[in-house]
Amino acid sequence: MTVADLLKPQGRGWDKEIVECMFLPSEATRILNIRTSPNLPRDEWYWSLDRDGEYTVKMADACLVGDLNDTGGPSNWERRRWLWNRLWKVWVWPRIKLFFWQLCSGALATLDNIAARVRDESSSCYFCTSSSESSLHLFRDCSVAKWVWSSLNLDGAEEGDMMDGVGEVRDWVEEIWRAGDARDVEKYMVGCWAIWEHRNKVAFDGAMIEPDRIASRVRDILSELETGGEGGQGCQNKRKGKTEERGNDGWKTAMNGYVKINVDAGVKEGEGVSTGVVYRDERGEVLWGMTIVRSAEWDPRVAEAAAVYDGLQEAQIRGHRDVVVESD
Ligand SMILES: [Zn+2]
Secondary structure: OOOHEEHHHOOEEEEEEEHHHHHHHHHHHHHHOOOOOOOOOOOOOOOOOOOOOOHHHHHHHHHHHHHHHOOOOOHHHHHHHHHHHHHOOOOOOOOHHHHHHHOOOOOOHHHHHHHHHHHOOOOOOOOOOOOOOOOOHHHHHOOHHHHHEEEEEOOOOOOHHHHOOOHHHHHHHHHHHOOOHHHHHHHHHHHHHHHHHHHHHHHOOOOOOOOHHHHHHHHHHHHHHHHOOOOHHHOOOOOOOOOOOOOOOOOOOOOOEEEEEEEEEEOOOOOEEEEEEEEEEEOEEEEEEEEEOOOOOOOOOHHHHHHHHHHHHHHHHHOOEEEEEEEE
């Protein structure tokens, strides 16, 4: 389908019926608000982030690592890269890394994100109901999160200096990274994952809100990672001391000259599908990554296949010909 298919013939503007049928209400409104040209020019590629419509790899890269809305230049983009590279070396399950990365990209289906897309959707936190559920609220400010961090002996809940003026979850994560040691970072990542898991049980299975369950789940996962147990999901090797090297984390890097693509997908009924893709070179360095959120209702296997497709398609665009794909 091309843009022309959404227009009435003879340059008479958008075909409202088709646009409204194909897009979410908020997206349809945005499209219908774009003024169309009466001159019927031919369709052509136009890169919307550039004033002249010119595509540049640099801008696309900044965009893919999550700087889409940032006005900052390369320094901001370097910051993101710094974060992804560290994230990738943490000793946790691949799916936790991908989850965490979605969190940092603002791609998690938190209620405030959904309410921005779906009209009349309530956004109050499932745990405390007293605040809107943003990522920052859910993982940092909510009473449940505070309880979890303090029972894990982490100070993430304390509203000290590091919290002042911090408005984005990525900044919070970056602070944690700079402040904590490697074990703390692991705990935070597993903690966020367990909070999200529990939140979904409460939201979709009607489970009771039990913060102590979250904390014990975190301890279980951490000890499983420690012993390289069955649930390690790709972390077959035991931890090799505190100063493990990259590539030693049980996660094999790609063979020489190849790029490794790790993909994961998340499906939430009524909320859509998100896919995450991360590319690493043969040294394990993150080259780039992306997340895509779709308002689709897919079976998890279809969503996983879509994640593989997204990864391969982007690899092709970027000119990677020798790739290895890994998914659950
Ligand atoms: Zn809350």
